[in-house]
Amino acid sequence: MLLDAALRDQVRDRLAAFAVRRLPVGTQRAAAVALALVEEGDGALIAGIRAPANGSRSAAVLLTRRAAALSSHAGQWALPGGRIDPGETPEAAALREMHEEVGLALSAADVLGTLDDYATRSGFVITPVIVWAGSAHTLQPNPDEVASVHRIPVTEFLRPDAPLLDPSEEPRREILRMPVGDTWIAAPTAAILYQFSEVCIRGRRTRVAHYDQPLFARR
Numbered sequence: 001m002l003l004d005a006a007l008r009d010q011v012r013d014r015l016a017a018f019a020v021r022r023l024p025v026g027t028q029r030a031a032a033v034a035l036a037l038v039e040e041g042d043g044a045l046i047a048g049i050r051a052p053a054n055g056s057r058s059a060a061v062l063l064t065r066r067a068a069a070l071s072s073h074a075g076q077w078a079l080p081g082g083r084i085d086p087g088e089t090p091e092a093a094a095l096r097e098m099h100e101e102v103g104l105a106l107s108a109a110d111v112l113g114t115l116d117d118y119a120t121r122s123g124f125v126i127t128p129v130i131v132w133a134g135s136a137h138t139l140q141p142n143p144d145e146v147a148s149v150h151r152i153p154v155t156e157f158l159r160p161d162a163p164l165l166d167p168s169e170e171p172r173r174e175i176l177r178m179p180v181g182d183t184w185i186a187a188p189t190a191a192i193l194y195q196f197s198e199v200c201i202r203g204r205r206t207r208v209a210h211y212d213q214p215l216f217a218r219r
Helices: 005-017 090-102 154-158 189-201
Strands: 029-039 059-066 081-083 111-114 124-134 146-153 164-166 175-180 183-186
Touching: 005 029, 005 111, 005 124, 005 189, 029 090, 029 189, 059 090, 059 154, 059 189, 081 090, 090 111, 090 124, 090 146, 124 189, 146 154, 154 175, 154 189, 175 189, 183 189
Parallel strands: 029 124
Antiparallel strands: 029 059, 029 081, 059 146, 111 124, 164 175, 175 183
16 A cells, blocks of 8 residues: 555545544543554564565554653553643644654644544543654654654554454443554554544544553553
C-alpha cells in the first residue's frame, strides 16, 4: 500500500463521510492523539516485521514506546498525544503533542479528519486525529517521553488475526488487542488503530468505544 495522493484522498473522504461520535468529558480529562501516516522507512524494528526495502514508499503509522521513567503507562505502545489545553482544539493539541514528542512539525492543512472518542479507564476522553505526515525523514524523539519510534506498515493492521479479543470481567465488553509482528498492542491505542483500519482502509463503519483495556493499561 503506497503512501500516495490516492491513499490521502481515500482517508480524507472516508473520514468526512464517517459520523464520528463525541463523548462528554464530564469529570474526565480531554486528550488528543495523532495517528500520523508516514512513509515506511527508518525506525526501530519489531520482531516479526520485515525491514523495509530501500526507497520504500509504503504507507506506515507512526507509533512510539513510552519512556520507562514516565509516571504512567511507562513502556507502553502509544500514539503521540496528551491533554488538550484550555481553548485548544483536539486537532491543535494532537499536532502540538506530536511536535513535542517526536519533533514532527505539521500544520492544520495536514489534518485529514478524526475518529470516535475513546474513554479510558485512567480518566481520559481521547480524540484520535488522523494526519498526513509524508516522508517524515527527520524525527527528533524527546527522551523524557519517548523510548523509541516505530513505523508500522498499514498492512500489518489488516492481518486476518486482527483484532485479538479476550473476555473481560464486564459482559459484552471484550478486551481488544492488535497483533504487530510477534507482539501486540493494547487498547486504547489498539482500539484507535483498529477503527482506523476499518473506517479509513476497509471503508467500514466500525465502532470501538465498547472495547475494554487490559488491566495493566488501566492505571
